[in-house]
Amino acid sequence: MYAQDIRILAEQYEEVEYLGVISASDAAALVAEHWWALLPIDDEVTRYAFPSKSSGYALAGAAVAAICGDETSVARWVKREGVGLVCPPHKSALVRFFSELEDICIEKFGASDQLKKRLAISSFSASLREVADKLSSA
Incomplete structure (x- = not known):
């Protein structure tokens, strides 16, 4: 939606960089920096x-x-x-x-650390398994 505006800003200011669409893993690595x-x-x-x-x-x-x-x-x-x-x-x-x-x-x-554990994919998977188990036993 704002891609063109960001491109224009990136052309005008060296502090702005437009990367376009990037993968989730690349986005996570970028955020971590x-x-x-x-x-x-x-x-x-x-x-x-x-x-x-x-x-x-x-x-x-x-x-x-x-x-x-x-x-x-x-x-x-x-x-x-x-x-x-x-x-x-x-x-x-x-x-x-x-x-x-x-x-x-x-x-x-x-x-x-506690929040990181709750947000981890393995935590979501475990929660989904629990729900699926409850539904299948009902």
């Missing part, structure tokens, strides 16, 4: 969906910068799990957020 991962999401969307990339960001060790309303499911998850910060979806708040990042202790954020 950075301290922060941006998670902008429309508040209305959070009523119906939860971005799966949020857990990928946490697993990769990047702090999540959730750009959404404070009362959304995403904001509550980021705060509850302690994996980042929430920034209101307004230009002035976003500018202030990025300006203040230098003063924030990065080690404060990141997925705990």
Whole structure:
């Protein structure tokens, strides 16, 4: 949706790089190289969906910068799990957020070992097996 805008920014600014569509494993490796991962999401969307990339960001060790309303499911998850910060979806708040990042202790954020275990594929598989076993025995 914003690919063309990002391409234009990448041509104008050396700080912006457009990679196009990349594989999930390449995306995870890329996120792991950075301290922060941006998670902008429309508040209305959070009523119906939860971005799966949020857990990928946490697993990769990047702090999540959730750009959404404070009362959304995403904001509550980021705060509850302690994996980042929430920034209101307004230009002035976003500018202030990025300006203040230098003063924030990065080690404060990141997925705990317990959360990483819960987000791991093996944990999801075990949960699915439990559900399947219950359904087959019913």
